[in-house]
Amino acid sequence: MVGADGLHSRTRELVFGPEEQFHRYLGYCFAGFTMPNTFGLSHEGVLWSAPGRGAALYAVRDSDELHGFLAFARPEPPYDAFRDPAAQRDLVAATFAGDGWKIPAMVAAMRDADDLFFDVVSQIRQPRWASGRVALVGDAASAPSFLTGQGSSLALVGAYMLAGSLATRPDHVAAFAAYERDTRAFVELNQAQVGVGSAALFPVTAEALAQRNERLRGLSTVPPETGRPAHTALTLPAIPA
Ligand SMILES: Cc1cc2nc3c(=O)[nH]c(=O)nc-3n(C[C@H](O)[C@H](O)[C@H](O)COP(=O)(O)OP(=O)(O)OC[C@H]3O[C@@H](n4cnc5c(N)ncnc54)[C@H](O)[C@@H]3O)c2cc1C
Structure with missing residues (x-):
């Protein structure tokens, strides 16, 4: 069985225990939601x-909807808000209270949004990705956080490496061991691209x-011409047909 059920993987919880032991909070929270495109944005993102x-705010083509995103630093995770959407809305609104630009409209839209996605920015760091007949892949095994920009790549590479190991090893025990052995260094190198509070x-x-604005x-x-070495630190093996 393969658990590919994301950062808050229920499969991981069932097999390895509570998320807290593998969760590395990076010091930020975020809220994503859609909102009416009252600003007339088109084909653009503004920060x-x-x-x-x-x-x-991201405008996909000429859509009459925008993707809104509000992120903020917070030393401790907001445990009280985890399963409480009203508390999440209050926390975001309080954090951005008094800010200018388009923030008041965004906060109002966030309050009305029926698709609010609120979460902490964190990684999953697990010493083992497999137990018995269960293996984890992607964010479930090793979420690097969106601050690395590598989550989708790690998930795809992990799935490829796991599939290749299963296709070329005599049984799942050998396959899971090979998957971990050949993929872990690449994953950990990419996770190490960000630290706590250093986004x-x-x-x-x-x-x-x-300083960031100057760099931008x-x-x-x-x-x-070349990306970060961590991004290309693994050469995918060919998998026989
Ligand atoms: C705001 C944000 C921005 C990001 N930006 C980037 C970026 O620029 N580049 C990048 O590479 N990555 C980015 N990421 C990270 C990327 O989205 C993830 O790393 C990637 O989606 C992980 O893929 P996954 O398949 O492992 O997990 P997910 O994409 O989380 O998929 C898990 C799936 O499992 C399903 N699921 C969960 N529980 C169950 C259950 N019990 N039963 C059945 N299904 C279940 C979920 O509904 C979901 O569809 C970003 C993430 C966020 C939150």
């Missing part, structure tokens, strides 16, 4: 930042925010 707080996208001090101004529109 707003203040120390410890960030907002984004370049959401600086928590005015000085760090000014200096960015070229041409992508660099």
Whole structure:
């Protein structure tokens, strides 16, 4: 059995126990939701930042809806809000109270949204990804957090490596062992690209925010020829047909 049920994997909980022991909180929370495109945005994304707080609006083509995103630094996870959507809305609204730009409209839309997705920014760090006949893959095994930008890649690479191991090993015991042995270093290298409270996208001090803005101004529109070494640290093996 393969558990591919994401960051808060129920499969992991059933097989390995409570999430807390594997959960590494990175110091941020976020809320995502859709809202009416009252700002006339089209084919674009706009960002707003203040120390410890960030907002984004994404307009997909000419849609009359926008994707709203509010993120903020918080030293401790908001345990009380985890299973309480009203508390999540109150926490986000309180965090952004008094902010300008389009924040008041975003907070109002967040309060009305029927698709609010609130979560903490965190990683899953687990010493083992398999037990008995169950293996975990993707965020369930090793979520790196969206701050790395690598979650989808790790999930796809993990699935490929697991499938390859199952196809080429005599049984699931050998296959799960090979999957972990050949994939773990790549995953851990990518998880290590971010630390607690160190998100370049959401600086928590005015000085760090000014430095980030300076770096953004200096960015070229041409992508660099080589990415981060961690992103290409694993060469996928060929899987025989
Ligand atoms: C705001 C945000 C931005 C992100 N940006 C990026 C990015 O730019 N680049 C990037 O690579 N990654 C990004 N990620 C991370 C990426 O989305 C995840 O790492 C990736 O989706 C993990 O894939 P997965 O298949 O392991 O888990 P998921 O995509 O979480 O899929 C798990 C699935 O399991 C289902 N499920 C859960 N429990 C059960 C159950 N009990 N029974 C049946 N089904 C169940 C869920 O409904 C879900 O469909 C971002 C994540 C977030 C939250």
